[in-house]
Amino acid sequence: MKEVIKLAKKRTIYDIAAELELAPGTISKVLNHTGNVSDKTRERVLSYIKQVGYVPTSSARMLKSKRTYTIGVVFTEESDIGLEHSFFSSILQAFKTHVENEGYELSFIVRKLGKNHLTYYEWCMNKRVDGVYIVVGDFNDQGLHEILESGIPAVSTDMFLPGLHTVVSDNDQGMKISMEYIKNELKKQHVAMVGGPVTSKAFVERLISFQKYVKEYNFATSTKDIVLSESFGFTGGFNAVQQLMKQVTTKPEVILAASDDIALGVIKGLTSMGIKIPQEIQVIGFDDIAFARHFTPSLTTIAQNRKLLGETAAKMLIQLIESPEEEIDEIITLPVSLIERESTKK
Amino acid sequence: MKEVIKLAKKRTIYDIAAELELAPGTISKVLNHTGNVSDKTRERVLSYIKQVGYVPTSSARMLKSKRTYTIGVVFTEESDIGLEHSFFSSILQAFKTHVENEGYELSFIVRKLGKNHLTYYEWCMNKRVDGVYIVVGDFNDQGLHEILESGIPAVSTDMFLPGLHTVVSDNDQGMKISMEYIKNELKKQHVAMVGGPVTSKAFVERLISFQKYVKEYNFATSTKDIVLSESFGFTGGFNAVQQLMKQVTTKPEVILAASDDIALGVIKGLTSMGIKIPQEIQVIGFDDIAFARHFTPSLTTIAQNRKLLGETAAKMLIQLIESPEEEIDEIITLPVSLIERESTKK
DNA sequence: TTGTAAGCGTTATCAT
DNA sequence: ATGATAACGCTTACAA
Numbered sequence: 241m242k243e244v245i246k247l248a249k250k251r252t253i254y255d256i257a258a259e260l261e262l263a264p265g266t267i268s269k270v271l272n273h274t275g276n277v278s279d280k281t282r283e284r285v286l287s288y289i290k291q292v293g294y295v296p297t298s299s300a301r302m303l304k305s306k307r308t309y310t311i312g313v314v315f316t317e318e319s320d321i322g323l324e325h326s327f328f329s330s331i332l333q334a335f336k337t338h339v340e341n342e343g344y345e346l347s348f349i350v351r352k353l354g355k356n357h358l359t360y361y362e363w364c365m366n367k368r369v370d371g372v373y374i375v376v377g378d379f380n381d382q383g384l385h386e387i388l389e390s391g392i393p394a395v396s397t398d399m400f401l402p403g404l405h406t407v408v409s410d411n412d413q414g415m416k417i418s419m420e421y422i423k424n425e426l427k428k429q430h431v432a433m434v435g436g437p438v439t440s441k442a443f444v445e446r447l448i449s450f451q452k453y454v455k456e457y458n459f460a461t462s463t464k465d466i467v468l469s470e471s472f473g474f475t476g477g478f479n480a481v482q483q484l485m486k487q488v489t490t491k492p493e494v495i496l497a498a499s500d501d502i503a504l505g506v507i508k509g510l511t512s513m514g515i516k517i518p519q520e521i522q523v524i525g526f527d528d529i530a531f532a533r534h535f536t537p538s539l540t541t542i543a544q545n546r547k548l549l550g551e552t553a554a555k556m557l558i559q560l561i562e563s564p565e566e567e568i569d570e571i572i573t574l575p576v577s578l579i580e581r582e583s584t585k586k
Numbered sequence: 587m588k589e590v591i592k593l594a595k596k597r598t599i600y601d602i603a604a605e606l607e608l609a610p611g612t613i614s615k616v617l618n619h620t621g622n623v624s625d626k627t628r629e630r631v632l633s634y635i636k637q638v639g640y641v642p643t644s645s646a647r648m649l650k651s652k653r654t655y656t657i658g659v660v661f662t663e664e665s666d667i668g669l670e671h672s673f674f675s676s677i678l679q680a681f682k683t684h685v686e687n688e689g690y691e692l693s694f695i696v697r698k699l700g701k702n703h704l705t706y707y708e709w710c711m712n713k714r715v716d717g718v719y720i721v722v723g724d725f726n727d728q729g730l731h732e733i734l735e736s737g738i739p740a741v742s743t744d745m746f747l748p749g750l751h752t753v754v755s756d757n758d759q760g761m762k763i764s765m766e767y768i769k770n771e772l773k774k775q776h777v778a779m780v781g782g783p784v785t786s787k788a789f790v791e792r793l794i795s796f797q798k799y800v801k802e803y804n805f806a807t808s809t810k811d812i813v814l815s816e817s818f819g820f821t822g823g824f825n826a827v828q829q830l831m832k833q834v835t836t837k838p839e840v841i842l843a844a845s846d847d848i849a850l851g852v853i854k855g856l857t858s859m860g861i862k863i864p865q866e867i868q869v870i871g872f873d874d875i876a877f878a879r880h881f882t883p884s885l886t887t888i889a890q891n892r893k894l895l896g897e898t899a900a901k902m903l904i905q906l907i908e909s910p911e912e913e914i915d916e917i918i919t920l921p922v923s924l925i926e927r928e929s930t931k932k
Numbered sequence: 933t934t935g936t937a938a939g940c941g942t943t944a945t946c947a948t
Numbered sequence: 949a950t951g952a953t954a955a956c957g958c959t960t961a962c963a964a
Contacts, residue, residue, distance in 0.1 A: 250711060252957055263935040268959055275960085276933055295704055295712040299648035300957035303940050308645070329675055340696045347693060350686050358641055365596055366641040474880050508880060534820050534850060536857060536882055598941055609951040614943055621944090622949055646941035649956050 251294050260288055271296060302368065311339055311557065312349040312369040314360065316378045327500075327529055327546065331397055332375050334550025342558055344370070361386035371561045373553060374399060379439070393560035395553045400441050400571070405560060407552045407572040411442055414542040414576040415449035415496075418524050421578055422494050423457050425586050426522060432465035432492035434480045434506050436472065436499055443498045446526065450496060464488055469502050477505025485513065492521060494584070500525040500532045500541055507535070507583065518585040528579055537582035544576055597640050606634055617642060648714065657685055657903065658695040658715040660706065662724045673845075673875055673892065677743055678721050680896025688904055690716070707732035717907045719899060720745060725785070739906035741899045746787055746917070751906060753898045753918040757788055760888040760922040761795035761842075764870050767924055768840050769803050771932050772868060778811035778838035780826045780852050782818065782845055789844050792872065796842060810834055815848050823851025831859065838867060840930070846871040846878045846887055853881070853929065864931040874925055883928035890922055 253271075257264040262281065269275040270285045277285075288294075302308045313332070336346055349363050349372070360383030364372060374396035377384050387394055388403045395405045422428050433450050436443030447466075454461045467484040469476035477497060485491070495510075497503035503525030507517050515521055517537050525532060528543035552572060559568060599617075603610040608627065615621040616631045623631075634640075648654045659678070682692055695709050695718070706729030710718060720742035723730050733740055734749045741751045768774050779796050782789030793812075800807045813830040815822035823843060831837070841856075843849030849871030853863050861867055863883050871878060874889035898918055905914060 250957095253959095254957075264958080265936075265960075266934060269934090272959080278933060281933080293704075293708055295708055297649070297957055298713060299645040299654070300940090301959080302645035303643070303649055303942085304957080304959045306940085326672055326675075329672075336694070340694075345693060345696065347691060348682070348686075350691065358639070362639055362641055367644060474876075504880060508882065511882060530820075531877055534854060536854065596941095599943095600941080610942080611944080611952080612950060615950090618943080624949060627949080643941055646956090647943075649958085650941080650943045652956085 250297070251292060253296065256285070256289065256292075256294055260285060306368060308368045308370055309344050310347050310367060310369050311344050312360075312364055312367065312372045313346050314349050314372065314374040314377050314384070316376045316381070326531075327527055328375050328398075330546045331550040331553075334547040335373060335375075335397075335554045336550075338551045338554035339558065342554075344558070346373075359383040359386060361390055364390070364392055371395075371557045373557060374404070379441075393557060393564070395557040395560065397549050397553050398440075398442070403570075405556055405568070405570050407549055407556060407574065408442070409544040409549065409576050410573045411445040411576075412449040412452075414526060414544075415446055415453055417576070417578050418496055418526075418542060419450075419453040419457055419459070421584075422524075423459075426494060426584060427586075428493040428522070429460040430465070430490065430492050431459050431461055431494045431496060432484060432488065433461075433467075433496045434477055434484060434498065434502055435466065435468045436476075436502060437468065437470065440472075446498050461492075465492055469498070469505075472499070473501045474505040474508070477502035478509040479505075481506040481509035482513070485510075491515075494522045494524065497523065497525050500527040500529045500539060503539055503541065503583075504531065504535055507537070507539070518583050522584040524584060532579075533581070540581045540584040541579055542576050543579050545574055548574055596643070597638060599642065602631070602635065602638075602640055606631060652714065654714050654716055655690050656693050656713060656715050657690050658706075658710055658713065658718045659692050660695050660718065660720040660723050660730070662722045662727070672877075673847075673873055674721050674744075676892045677896040677899075680893040681719060681721075681743075681900045682896075684897045684900035685904065688900075690904070692719075705729040705732060707736055710736070710738055717741070717903045719903060720750070725787075739903060739910070741903040741906065743895050743899050744786075744788070749916075751902055751914070751916050753895055753902060753920065754788070755890040755895065755922050756919045757791040758795040758798075760872060760890075761792055761799055763922070763924050764842055764872075764888060765796075765799040765803055765805070767930075768870075769805075772840060772930060773932075774839040774868070775806040776811070776836065776838050777805050777807055777840045777842060778830060778834065779807075779813075779842045780823055780830060780844065780848055781812065781814045782822075782848060783814065783816060786818075792844050807838075811838055815844070815851075818845070819847045820851040820854070823848035824855040825851075827852040827855035828859070831856075837861075840868045840870065843869065843871050846873040846875045846885060849885055849887065849929075850877065850881055853883070853885070864929050868930040870930060878925075879927070886927045886930040887925055888922050889925050891920055894920055 253264045253267050257267050266277060266281065267285055269277050270282045347367065349360055364387060371393040372387055374394065375398060377396060377399045379399060388401060397407055400406055422431055435447045438444050464487050467480050469480040495506055497506050503523055507523050510517055510521055517523055525539045525541035528541045532539040532541050599610045599613050603613050612623060612627065613631055615623050616628045693713065695706055710733060717739040718733055720740065721744060723742060723745045725745060734747060743753055746752055768777055781793045784790050810833050813826050815826040841852055843852050849869055853869050856863055856867055863869055871885045871887035874887045878885040878887050905912065
């Protein structure tokens with residue numbers, strides 16, 4: 241047997257007004273801190289509202305006011321990165337926490353609404369989101385460009401696009417720290433790199449910086465010491481390092497990986513070839529994902545401040561939404577730091 | 587200088603009607619597959635709509651129709667599990683993919699809306715969500731009980747509450763498979779368990795089943811061979827196993843962990859004590875998280891079908907929403923399976 | 933300071 | 949088969 245308890249009928253602003261012997265407009269004013277209301281009335285309304293648990297219906301409010309207090313989230317599910325990917329998830333988590341505190345809510349942008357397929361831009365127009373946050377975006381996605389062109393406030397922690405406000409970690413600084421650490425602390429000369437797929441701007445930057453510092457610090461590194469992983473993850477690193485070891489003439493002393501996922505795959509690949517880490521080859525990652533600490537050997541890596549990345553993006557977007565007239569830097573770069581663990585040894 | 591490109595004025599159903607020389611009501615009918623419209627007109631409307639990229643404004647539609655096509659997601663952020671926790675994230679991901687295909691969208695339930703603090707229930711009433719999905723919920727949260735009492739369709743993949751439809755893995759079967767594997771394949775007698783915090787029903791079930799099968803299969807296991815991790819994660823397992831090894835009289839041959847996170851912590855703890863896995867002690871986990879495969883040694887574990895869990899929950903909820911008159915089982919139990927890896931050895 | 937009333941863009945009930 | 953029209957619950961000029 242099924243019992244469905246009747247939903248309490250929802251009170252409208254008219255009910256509240258009637259019960260208080262006031263006009264709906266007055267209630268609305270106190271709700272929105274707008275117009276003139278006497279302190280006495282305001283108090284009366286506020287306390288009554290709290291008492292009966294009245295909350296304005298958001299669809300009506302949105303319909304009328306054009307403000308939705310909703311932020312659309314783009315989280316591309318290509319290349320096996322989705323909510324499951326802890327690096328992006330935790331940035332999103334930090335972002336979410338912050339915007340919720342400011343009274344915004346998150347809504348995933350999808351390509352479907354009811355039975356209709358639509359572009360990112362159409363979705364945004366339809367939902368009337370106040371802003372867009374691109375956690376992971378596909379550069380080739382035309383829908384993203386449409387959003388930017390439309391002028392909807394948008395931020396990203398991943399992509400660089402003209403007009404798109406972005407907050408990222410300082411990839412160049414990260415590589416510099418790694419390279420200086422290798423040179424000055426580890427005192428090694430021959431360093432190789434397992435880069436990530438160049439579809440990601442971050443991976444491109446890390447690769448370029450690597451090459452720059454190889455030259456600058458005179459490392460004994462040739463083009464044969466560089467190999468690119470075909471995918472974002474562990475398996476990519478695992479495969480790439482096999483390739484690296486095959487094409488290289490002498491075994492590198494240190495391997496830099498473009499991400500922790502890749503680095504962990506590199507370590508596993510090396511281990512499976514009977515190579516000891518860090519005794520024979522040392523490995524340094526990038527990101528500081530949760531498992532970097534737990535892996536055996538634990539991973540020396542460049543830590544990105546994910547919490548700060550998400551929070552900063554949140555602040556940036558809210559500023560863009562609420563004070564569109566203020567000019568702010570299009571790109572904010574956050575510092576990174578080296579975390580020493582067992583995969584390197586002085 | 588800041589350039590804001592003017593947003594294209596949004597077309598309303600009236601515009602479409604005017605442009606097509608029809609009545610708004612007619613457009614609405616074809617949009618909602620309702621009422622009578624001639625095939626010819628339907629085609630004309632449909633193709634025109636697609637051509638100009640018209641999509642009905644959801645707030646207006648919601649306001650009028652009382653249907654929001656939105657599902658509220660409860661994802662409690664206590665006990666360091668949030669979006670970052672890959673196990674729950676991937677269930678949510680599967681859920682999300684499925685409901686989006688059915689035209690629903692997800693919205694995280696929060697305790698704040700604008701400047702107002704509210705309970706889960708108030709939030710649901712306010713947003714008029716069609717249903718609620720509890721990914722991770724806090725049993726003690728009064729707001730959850732209110733939701734159930736209110737009759738809003740709700741499903742969970744985590745909690746058991748009277749009236750709450752739930753889909754879970756078969757924990758008892760999982761423990762049974764593990765124990766039979768230990769007895770028949772590994773041919774071991776002395777098995778210990780590192781349980782999880784009893785705040786989670788799943789952990790309680792696994793513990794009870796463990797004790798049941800210890801008795802049933804006559805394992806050489808005493809109460810000293812059972813220890814409970816204080817937290818969900820890796821560190822909990824790491825600490826718990828130290829405790830276990832301290833209180834135990836003879837070293838167990840196999841350790842069962844209540845989750846993979848805990849199991850990985852157990853392995854690391856054991857390794858740090860100089861104990862070889864699987865030569866000296868074998869370890870079996872539960873969940874099959876992504877890293878179980880990548881860890882060294884890779885982890886033998888009971889695999890939960892996360893994709894199926896999320897999908898089944900999605901189907902269940904949609905059925906509850908769209909066919910409330912149909913009676914369906916309150917609890918659906920999904921089978922699990924053993925994945926053999928390096929942490930055990932026949 | 934408070935009340936009145938006209939929309940916002942839909943859906944749904946009637947007429948036609 | 950199609951067209952008018954009244955809600956839905958709120959915000960916001962404007963009037964009192």
